[in-house]
Amino acid sequence: MxxxxxxxxxxxxxxxxxxxxxxxxxxxxxxxxxxxxxxxxxxxxxxxxxxxxxxxxxxxxxxxxxxxxxxxxxxxxxxxxxxxxxxxxxxxxxxxxxxxxxxxxxxxxxxxxxxxxxxxxxxxxxxxxxxxxxxxxxxxxxxxxxxxxxxxxxxxxxxxxxxxxxxxxxxxxxxxxxxxxxxxxKSFVWYSPAALKKGGHAVPETWDEMMAVSEKIAASGGTPWCVGFESGGATGWPGTDWLEDVMLRVHGPEVYDQWVTHAIPFDDPKVVEAADLAAKVLKNDRYVRGGTAGIAEASFTKAGQPVLENRCTFYRMASFYAGNWPRGTKVAADGDVFAFQMPAVDPAKGKPALVxxxxxxxxxxxxxxxxxxxxxxxxxxxxxxxxxxxxxxxxxxxxxxxxxxxxxxxxxxxxxDPGTVVRFDASDMMPAAVGAGSFWTGMTDWVGGKGTKQVLAEIERSWP
Structure with missing residues (x-):
C-alpha cells in the first residue's frame, strides 16, 4: 500500500x-x-x-x-x-x-x-x-x-x-x-479567435494596437471590453491587477518595485499617470459592457463569459480563468476562446508579465x-x-x-522567455491593510466615479 x-x-x-x-x-x-x-x-x-x-x-x-x-x-x-x-x-x-x-x-x-x-x-x-x-x-x-x-x-x-x-x-x-x-x-487578455478574425482584427502586439482595435470595435457599435470586480468580501481585487499591469508597462520594473516597497508614495505622479492610462478602458462607458458604473457589481467569475457570444471582445484575467469557461469550450488559438499576453506600452522595454x-x-x-x-x-x-x-x-x-x-x-x-519582464503581484507584497484592504476598496470606488487623485491619496494614507 x-x-x-x-x-x-x-x-x-x-x-x-x-x-x-x-x-x-x-x-x-x-x-x-x-x-x-x-x-x-x-x-x-x-x-x-x-x-x-x-x-x-x-x-x-x-x-x-x-x-x-x-x-x-x-x-x-x-x-x-x-x-x-x-x-x-x-x-x-x-x-x-x-x-x-x-x-x-x-x-x-x-x-x-x-x-x-x-x-x-x-x-x-x-x-x-x-x-x-x-x-x-x-x-x-x-x-x-x-x-x-x-x-x-x-x-x-x-x-x-x-x-x-x-x-x-x-x-x-x-x-x-x-x-x-x-x-x-496574470497578464492575459481573453478573446474569441473567430470573432476577432471576423471583425478583421489581428491579435494586438502593442498597447496602442490594442487600444486602436478597441476604438474600432466601439465605433462600429460593438463593445470592446468586459470587466468585473465583484468578488464578495474581496471585491475590487481585479482592479488592482489592472493598475499593476499598467504600472509595470508604463514605468518599467524599477519604478514598479519602488511602488511596491513604498519607496515612492502610492499617489506619486507616476501612479496617477498609470491610472489615467487604465482609465481609458475602465472609466470609458463606450468601452465597457454595461458601462463602468456596473463594474463593481459584475462578478469577475462570470464577467468574461460574454466573450463567447461576441457581446464583448476582450476580458483581462489571469490564466486560471481557463477553468471558468463552460464545459466543452475549446481553449486554444484555433478554439472558441484563447488569450494573449497583455502587450507592452513600449516594446523596447521587454514583454512585461504580472505573475x-x-x-x-x-x-x-x-x-x-x-x-x-x-x-x-x-x-x-x-x-x-x-x-x-x-x-x-x-x-x-x-x-x-x-x-x-x-x-x-x-x-x-x-x-x-528571457525577454519577459516578470514581476510578482504588487498587492500580494504590500501590507495587508493596503494590498487586501484599501487598494481593493479604492479601485472599486474609482470605477464607481471617484477621482483618480482622491482615491490614490486615500490609499496612501492607509499605508501602515
Missing amino acids: SPLDTTTAPQPASRERKPMKSKSRSGRTAAAGALGALSCLLLAACGAADAAQETEAGRAAACAPYAAYRGHEGTTVSVLMTGNLDGVRLAQALRRFSDCTSIRIDIEGNTSVEDEVRKRAGTGNAPDLAIIAQPGLIAELVGSGDFKPAPDSVAKLAKENWAPGWLEYGSVDGTLYAVPYDSSV ASTFVGAFGDRPEVVAVQEYLASADFAGKRVAAGSWTTANNKVDLDLYTGDIDKLSAEIMR
Whole structure:
C-alpha cells in the first residue's frame, strides 16, 4: 500500500486573503474534503495494484531515479496546502516517489493556508512543509524563528531550475527560504479567435494596437471590453491587477518595485499617470459592457463569459480563468476562446508579465523532510505534476510538450522567455491593510466615479 496520504482538515468557513487571484481556485474548494479523503483511498489502491503487477526487476528499474532519496523508510512528512483538487494531483505526482522511498507524505488541505500557518508557526504544531502564496508571509514566518532556510542541496536545485528573479521572492535578506511550487501568468487578455478574425482584427502586439482595435470595435457599435470586480468580501481585487499591469508597462520594473516597497508614495505622479492610462478602458462607458458604473457589481467569475457570444471582445484575467469557461469550450488559438499576453506600452522595454506563485518552505529539517524538499525542487517532480494537469511552473527544465492545455503551455513559455519582464503581484507584497484592504476598496470606488487623485491619496494614507 502506498505510504502517501491526502487529508483535508475540517475548517470553518473563511476566505483566503486573495480569493481566486492565484491560479485555478475556481469551483474547486467546495468539494475539497470529499476529494481529499477519496484520493487517499484511490492512491492506496492504485499503489497496491501497481506493486502486484510489477516484477521485482521492473520495480527496481522504476525506483532507480529515487535512489538518492532513500534511507528514510518508515518516516512521515506533513505538507500543508490549499485544500482543493491541487492536493489530489500533488498526491498523484508524488505516488511513485513515496512508494519507492517508503516516506509517507501526509497532505493536509486547508481553505486558508496563510492564516493556518500564522497560527501554527512557533507552536510546535507547524507542518513540516507548507505551500504558501504570499512572499510577504515568508519574511513574517522567518521572524517567527522556526521557518528553516532552504538546505544547500535544495538551494542548488533551485538555482539550476529557476531564473534568479523567481528565487528572490522566496528569499529574505539574501537567504533562500522557499522554492517556487506552481506559478501562473496574470497578464492575459481573453478573446474569441473567430470573432476577432471576423471583425478583421489581428491579435494586438502593442498597447496602442490594442487600444486602436478597441476604438474600432466601439465605433462600429460593438463593445470592446468586459470587466468585473465583484468578488464578495474581496471585491475590487481585479482592479488592482489592472493598475499593476499598467504600472509595470508604463514605468518599467524599477519604478514598479519602488511602488511596491513604498519607496515612492502610492499617489506619486507616476501612479496617477498609470491610472489615467487604465482609465481609458475602465472609466470609458463606450468601452465597457454595461458601462463602468456596473463594474463593481459584475462578478469577475462570470464577467468574461460574454466573450463567447461576441457581446464583448476582450476580458483581462489571469490564466486560471481557463477553468471558468463552460464545459466543452475549446481553449486554444484555433478554439472558441484563447488569450494573449497583455502587450507592452513600449516594446523596447521587454514583454512585461504580472505573475503569481506559491512557494514551498519548511518548518522541519529532519533528513526525510529535506529529501521531500529536494524532490519538490527537481525537474522530475515538476514534469510529473505538469503531466497530472492544471498546473504550470517556471521550472525551466520541464519539457513543454508535457503540458496538456494550450493556455498552460503558453504561460510556461512566457515565464521562461528571457525577454519577459516578470514581476510578482504588487498587492500580494504590500501590507495587508493596503494590498487586501484599501487598494481593493479604492479601485472599486474609482470605477464607481471617484477621482483618480482622491482615491490614490486615500490609499496612501492607509499605508501602515
